[in-house]
Amino acid sequence: MPPGELSKDFATYLKEGGTAFAQGPHTSGWRAQREKKSSRPGLATQYIDEPLTNGDYAPLALRTKDGGALVFFTTRHFEKQTAAAGASVPAPNKDVLALTDGEIRQSLTMEFVSNGVALDPADGPVEILGRIQGLTSAQGE
Numbered sequence: 001m002p003p004g005e006l007s008k009d010f011a012t013y014l015k016e017g018g019t020a021f022a023q024g025p026h027t028s029g030w031r032a033q034r035e036k037k038s039s040r041p042g043l044a045t046q047y048i049d050e051p052l053t054n055g056d057y058a059p060l061a062l063r064t065k066d067g068g069a070l071v072f073f074t075t076r077h078f079e080k081q082t083a084a085a086g087a088s089v090p091a092p093n094k095d096v097l098a099l100t101d102g103e104i105r106q107s108l109t110m111e112f113v114s115n116g117v118a119l120d121p122a123d124g125p126v127e128i129l130g131r132i133q134g135l136t137s138a139q140g141e
Contacts, residue, residue, distance in 0.1 A: 001120055003061035007051035007073040014049045019125060026116065026128035042087035048078040067122035075114045082107040096138050104140030111137045
């Protein structure tokens with residue numbers, strides 16, 4: 001996969017799955033964790049993933065000896081928790097509250113930026129070697 005496409009392809013993978021990425025904690029493990037959290041009694045959780053590819057977020061790739069690349073890339077992730085009528089959104093921790101605009105009544109939308117490093121071999125699936133993300137904003141409704 002071209003290094004410039006990695007952020008977009010990773011965002012698509014998180015939504016749809018596929019074979020472009022090797023199994024691991026930052027790929028299949030993260031998808032399984034999201035699936036488990038997406039539907040709890042009285043609470044629905046939705047996810048939106050977007051590539052970040054311009055300016056400071058442009059991917060950076062280093063060619064490897066075998067013809068692959070080590071790629072640093074960035075993605076943006078939204079997680080929206082919506083409580084059913086009569087239920088409430090679980091109380092967020094103080095770090096989330098510090099970045100939250102609005103009052104949390106029925107829903108909470110959190111925005112995260114994630115920086116990842118991947119080994120993109122000449123042939124075969126991309127392996128996400130590491131990923132770190134941080135909360136950048138939250139909105140209560």
